[in-house]
Amino acid sequence: MLKRLPLLFLLAALCVPAQARVDQVTYMKNGAYAGKIGTYALAGASYLDSRQAAKLLGGKIYWAPVSGKLTLQMKGKTVVFYMKSESVLVNGESVTFPNPMIVRGGKAFLALDFFTSKHFADAFGFRLDFNPETSVLAASREVTVTSVNYFSHPDKTRVVVYMEEPLEFQASQKENNLYSVNIFGGVIAREERLSVPDGVVRGIDLLQENKTARLVISPGENFGKVSAFRLSDPDRLVIDVSKLVVPVSQSITGDAPAEPSAPAAPPAAEGVTVITPSAGIPAPAEQPVPTAGGMALPDKLQTGSGRKKIVIDPGHGGKDPGGQKLFGLKEKEINLSVAKALYDLLKGEEAFDVMMTRDTDEFIPLADRSVIANNFKADMFISIHANAARNRAEKGFEIYFMSEKASDPWAAEVADFENSVIGLEDGGGQSDPAALLLHSMARNEYLNEGSQLAGLVSAEMEKRTPFVSRGVKQAAFYVLRGTYSPGILVEVGFMTNSSDQKHMNNKATREKVANAIYRGVMKYAEMKKWK
Numbered sequence: 001m002l003k004r005l006p007l008l009f010l011l012a013a014l015c016v017p018a019q020a021r022v023d024q025v026t027y028m029k030n031g032a033y034a035g036k037i038g039t040y041a042l043a044g045a046s047y048l049d050s051r052q053a054a055k056l057l058g059g060k061i062y063w064a065p066v067s068g069k070l071t072l073q074m075k076g077k078t079v080v081f082y083m084k085s086e087s088v089l090v091n092g093e094s095v096t097f098p099n100p101m102i103v104r105g106g107k108a109f110l111a112l113d114f115f116t117s118k119h120f121a122d123a124f125g126f127r128l129d130f131n132p133e134t135s136v137l138a139a140s141r142e143v144t145v146t147s148v149n150y151f152s153h154p155d156k157t158r159v160v161v162y163m164e165e166p167l168e169f170q171a172s173q174k175e176n177n178l179y180s181v182n183i184f185g186g187v188i189a190r191e192e193r194l195s196v197p198d199g200v201v202r203g204i205d206l207l208q209e210n211k212t213a214r215l216v217i218s219p220g221e222n223f224g225k226v227s228a229f230r231l232s233d234p235d236r237l238v239i240d241v242s243k244l245v246v247p248v249s250q251s252i253t254g255d256a257p258a259e260p261s262a263p264a265a266p267p268a269a270e271g272v273t274v275i276t277p278s279a280g281i282p283a284p285a286e287q288p289v290p291t292a293g294g295m296a297l298p299d300k301l302q303t304g305s306g307r308k309k310i311v312i313d314p315g316h317g318g319k320d321p322g323g324q325k326l327f328g329l330k331e332k333e334i335n336l337s338v339a340k341a342l343y344d345l346l347k348g349e350e351a352f353d354v355m356m357t358r359d360t361d362e363f364i365p366l367a368d369r370s371v372i373a374n375n376f377k378a379d380m381f382i383s384i385h386a387n388a389a390r391n392r393a394e395k396g397f398e399i400y401f402m403s404e405k406a407s408d409p410w411a412a413e414v415a416d417f418e419n420s421v422i423g424l425e426d427g428g429g430q431s432d433p434a435a436l437l438l439h440s441m442a443r444n445e446y447l448n449e450g451s452q453l454a455g456l457v458s459a460e461m462e463k464r465t466p467f468v469s470r471g472v473k474q475a476a477f478y479v480l481r482g483t484y485s486p487g488i489l490v491e492v493g494f495m496t497n498s499s500d501q502k503h504m505n506n507k508a509t510r511e512k513v514a515n516a517i518y519r520g521v522m523k524y525a526e527m528k529k530w531k
């Protein structure tokens with residue numbers, strides 16, 4: 001392979017005219033990174049490598065260099081292009097399109113404008129959008145059911161189907177407990193199969209059947225009662241399967257007898273139980289709404305001791321020092337110090353159980369931090385960091401909450417940096433952090449809560465600390481994404497700004513920051529009637 005490289009470079013250099021730029025666009029499907037497509041720029045227009053584009057879009061290219069005819073086949077539809085012709089045959093019908101195709105280095109390139117055109121959308125039934133700033137080509141589809149995920153709780157397994165709109169559904173249960181839900185008008189991007197190792201549910205399948213998306217839940221041995229309901233913002237269908245309590249006589253360990261158990265037998269299912277949802281359940285809260293044949297389960301936030309669990313996450317640590325500093329404390333040290341002060345304040349509250357992801361200078365991978373939070377069954381996750389910028393004039397605090405998209409390019413840059421630690425992690429290091437970021441992030445159920453908490457903490461920071469406000473922002477932080485609780489990430493100030501860094505080197509100021517976060521958390525708790 002190596003021997004061929006110089007030749008390739010030589011060929012590329014010969015074939016590419018000086019003014020042309022060979023580049024790439026990123027293709028995203030359903031908000032998830034799907035791959036790269038080579039581009040060719042000519043006279044101000046971009047062209048896509050037809051073969052790479054077709055492959056990523058799920059189609060095929062038939063290219064006849066001699067006759068100059070290129071056929072793009074996809075989803076049973078066909079578009080034919082001819083070299084040096086403005087006439088394009090879309091499913092047999094001729095449409096006019098300026099400069100649709102060029103040939104370079106023996107490869108056929110198709111105009112990017114064609115992919116984003118109405119002709120394309122009409123031909124294949126989905127639309128592509130191109131963002132020149134990010135070089136992202138995104139399939140914005142008629143897909144209405146975007147993904148499925150599950151969350152194992154001690155008392156139940158929650159299956160969540162994410163939808164683009166509140167689609168009607170009908171659930172049914174077979175004699176063998178196989179539970180299926182038809183989602184009318186549901187179009188899935190791809191079939192999905194999840195195996196669930198929690199004993200309640202064994203597997204989840206998301207399938208396409210004509211105009212209906214079909215979710216099939218295979219029961220595990222502890223499959224209990226099921227309730228299905230819709231939640232909004234984002235629109236999603238939730239199926240809660242309660243964990244069947246194993247009767248005492250079957251208990252192997254002979255542990256303390258359980259409460260009078262749930263019905264030993266799974267819900268009597270004579271033939272098929274049909275559950276039709278009432279239209280538009282208004283549900284900002286996560287409270288399951290009982291449906292016929294289902295049963296209401298307590299929300300996670302209302303079980304247990306009643307004390308709310310808060311996880312404080314001091315960013316970085318150990319071999320990962322964090323961002324660049326001008327002088328004084330390293331980011332990992334600032335973070336830990338603020339976190340410890342915050343811990344002491346929250347620990348003093350009756351209403352909370354508090355824990356830290358680290359309380360020493362140790363390296364903890366990002367994924368482990370969210371696992372720690374989830375195992376602790378956190379109701380809130382607060383990650384603490386300090387900022388850095390190339391421009392030393394940049395200063396102030398920022399409060400981030402988890403979001404699929406960054407609120408601005410700066411927010412994206414901050415998230416990139418904080419996520420970059422993934423490269424330091426052993427084994428599971430992803431070579432391309434962008435791929436991680438771009439993965440479907442619609443799965444965070446706690447966006448709204450995160451934004452509320454961020455707003456309250458930001459107001460207190462403004463009032464109680466010397467740092468100027470740069471506001472509440474959104475970005476895709478890995479550490480927030482993996483947690484199943486509302487989460488914020490606080491960037492206290494800029495280590496690259498001498499005034500901010502002086503403040504952060506000062507213990508009294510760090511305590512002011514901790515106090516501000518604490519006050520924000522208390523306001524949030526009040527609002528949520530946590531105490």
Ligand SMILES: [Zn+2]
Pocket residue numbers: 315316322323331384385386418
């Ligand atoms: Zn950081």
